[in-house]
Amino acid sequence: MSVRKERQAISIEPPVEDLDPAVENALGTPAKRGSIYGRIARVKEMTPAQRRKAEKDRARTKETYDLPAWLIEAVEQIARKYGVPKSNVAAHLLTAGLRDVLEGKINLGWVRKISRSPRYEGLLENPEAIDKSEISRFCSGK
Structure with missing residues (x-):
């Protein structure tokens, strides 16, 4: 079989x-x-x-950054005040800050700390939050 x-x-x-x-x-x-x-x-x-x-x-050129919530809120409020896009406000503020760093008005060396990551030599300490009342006062024009 x-x-x-x-x-x-x-x-x-x-x-x-x-x-x-x-x-x-x-x-x-x-x-x-x-x-x-x-x-x-x-x-x-x-x-x-x-x-x-x-x-x-x-x-378009786009980049993503991790930012504290208070900073994002401040940019949004300023954008609302002037009736412009948030990216315009962020670009102008970054340009002004970069100009100040290049002219020596701002020294980032004192906020630099050693990084534990092998990817970077150092990190900048987080900036202090701007008081919400300051932002509100600026946006209201007082």
């Missing part, structure tokens, strides 16, 4: 991740998100206004 073994079908199609992006595109399979063909397909689906907005966003 012989034992019959079940035969398993062998797939002759290569796994999708092994396909060349050009072959994927030719076969009509959806291109991977990061591939050049995926980006081309996304751009083709965009309206002219969406393309202009995407180009404008690409041209």
Whole structure:
């Protein structure tokens, strides 16, 4: 008596991740998100206004910083007072501070402390919070 073994079908199609992006595109399979063909397909689906907005966003320079909550609130209040974007206020305040550092009006050396992180030689101590009453008084114009 012989034992019959079940035969398993062998797939002759290569796994999708092994396909060349050009072959994927030719076969009509959806291109991977990061591939050049995926980006081309996304751009083709965009309206002219969406393309202009995407180009404008690409041209912007953005950076993220960890800031204390009181500082973020102060920038928001000043922006509200003048009716301007928060990023404008932050840019002007950073520029004024940088100018003062470069002219020697502000010395950051006295607030520098040794860092425990091997990534940095030192850290600057956190600045003292500005009293909310000072910010409110400035924003109210008194």
